[in-house]
Amino acid sequence: MSSVYRNVPRVRLNSIAYESLRQQVLRRDxxxxxxxxxxxxxxxxxxxxxSHLGNDSKENLITLCAICHGVKHARI
Ligand SMILES: [Zn+2]
Ligand SMILES: [Zn+2]
Known part of the structure; x- marks a missing residue:
């Protein structure tokens, strides 16, 4: 088992845009x-x-800690 090298997946432009959006949301909050x-x-x-009409806009995003985030998803 010596396959140390793995193909690094190409970073999608989408994820870069999302990351900067995420930073904006964190800063706003x-x-x-x-x-x-x-x-x-x-x-x-x-x-x-x-999957709904939720789009990646700042208005649709909110900063939560891991715990509160988990609660949100557990309740649905
Ligand atoms: Zn919290
Ligand atoms: Zn969530």
Whole structure:
């Protein structure tokens, strides 16, 4: 088992654009979870799922910590 080298997947332009959008959302929300104000393990949550009419706009995104994010998805 010596296959150390793996093909690095090409970075999609989409994911770069999304990453910069994510940064904007985090900055807008002051790098705090909008539910509990935690400042660590932050993630960006789509308030309307992408499969719906949810698009990748800042209005549709909210900063949540990993815990609150998990709760959001558990409830549905
Ligand atoms: Zn939280
Ligand atoms: Zn989410």
């Amino acid at each position: 002051g790098w705090r979870c909008q539910s509990c104000s935690a400042m660590s393990n932050l993630e960006v949550h789509h308030q309307v799922f992408r």
